[in-house]
Amino acid sequence: MIKSKEPQIGGKIRKLRRARNISQAELAKNLDISASYLNLIEHNRRKITVSLLFKIANYFNIDIKELAQSDDTRLVGDLMELFGDDMFIDSDLTNQDIKDLAHSNPAIARAILILFDKFKQIKISEKNVNLDGKEANYHRASEAVSDFIQENANYFPALEAAAERVRQDVEMASDNFLQGLSSYLLNVYGVSWRLATLASGIKSKLINEGKLLLISDNLPPQTAIFALCHHIGQLSAMAVIEEIIEKSTLPELEAPILAKNILASYFAAALIMPYEQFYKACRKTRYDIERICLQFSASFEQVCQRMTSLQRPNMQGIPLHLVRTDIAGNISKRFSLSGIHIPRHLGACPRWNVYSAFLQPAKINIQLSEMPDGEVYFCIAKSYEKGEYRHNAPRRHFSIGLGCNIIHAKQMVYSDGIELAKNAKTVPIGVGCRICPRLNCQQRAHPLADHRFELNENEQLENLYSKL
Secondary structure, three states: OOOOOOOOOOHHHHHHHHHOOOOOOHHHHHEEEEEEHHHHHOOOOOOHHHHHHHHHHHHHHHHHHHHHOOOOHHHHHHHHHHOOOOOHHOOOHHHHHHHHHHHOHHHHHHHHHHHHHHHHHHHHHOOOOOOOOHHHHHHHHHHHHHHHHHHOOOOHHHHHHHHHHHHHHHHHOOOOOOHHHHHHHHHOOEEEEEEEEOOOOOOOOEEEOOOOOEEEEOOOOOHHHHHHHHHHHHHHHHHHHHHHHHOOOOOOOOHHHHHHHHHHHHHHHHHHHHHHHHHHHHHHHOOOHHHHHHOOOOOOHHHHHHHHHOOOOOOOOOOOOEEEEEEOOOEEEOOOOOOOOOOOOOOOOOOOOHHHHHHHHOEEEEEEOOOOOOOEEEEEEEEEEOOOOOOOOOOOEEEEEEEEHHHHHOHHHOOOOOOOOOOOEEEEEOOOOHHHOOOOOOOOOOOOOOOOOOOOOOOOOOHHHHOO
């Protein structure tokens, strides 16, 4: 098996090129190389010189360090998690074996991930005795859409352009954003809207043959406006959304349906927080989320998610990661441009501040998180509640984490007063207990997949799994 330590960045170059709708011939011409040579580079079949690396970084206006990071980092992490499952406990696979697979045969590695995802969902459906299979398909669709968002770096230029066109019309209709939205919806589509009392759990509802949109009067103002913009996205940008999905590799059944809803949400965020204005606000405030929330009348989660989409050429934000988890540790949103690996199936490390944030509600928690490979990430996290505005309404508790590689930390206001030097105090975290090599961690919940117990009957351990 081939063993190489050369950075495998061909896939990253290919994604950057496709995201900007640039042909191989066009990019090769700008880089002063042949299209066939570029094709070999994109498939990791030729080494890339330092001078060419600089050319590519300058062309796409990104940091060369970001470009030089291997595009298979996330793939390796996902494979590590996969082979950490109990079913592979006797396989005697080493970390190097898994890295070799990701580096030499990335297509096969991704196929294995898809197969394992399907296997996990079959197991879930069997436990739930779900005879029609809808629940299993839905979870599989969620993973597929999550991968789709990651592959596109959570940036969809066609939707940004569509949102900008609508924003111009909205601003021409009224200086008041909400009034402008109402006028645009009525004048262009003949649809009016109003707040109304709807059944619990229903955000919005169309009646009168689609001519009246009812939005729940129990929603926070930011959520109500987002629901209105989401509907406008379904009306004005559906052709763009369908074209994006048609060009994707999303599986059939529920995945395209879920993707349509998520892309309509992307449009809504772009309409509320226009790209250039939002980017300038991030730079001016140094990513001060609460100030930006006030400026755009958006929620904390909406602003955090929008920050991850700042990938426009010549106007790029910090490469961020985002994770959302509930109080039981279930990860419902995950996205990473920072390089940190977020688990696909397992719960994340309990030492990560996205979990400890639940202990300090509504406060922004700051942590320098060190992964087993030595990379350090600057992470902020905040817990919050979601639910309807009514007495005895059920509340849902979430924590959202946002962060970047420590090299970008000074660009965020939250780093002020935090020691960021090499000897700074960090919190050792891992991806998941079954694949984390930190054997003496007192919060280990599961044994490392390739280790066995070695217990002394005369010892009483505080954490059984710390003795492996």
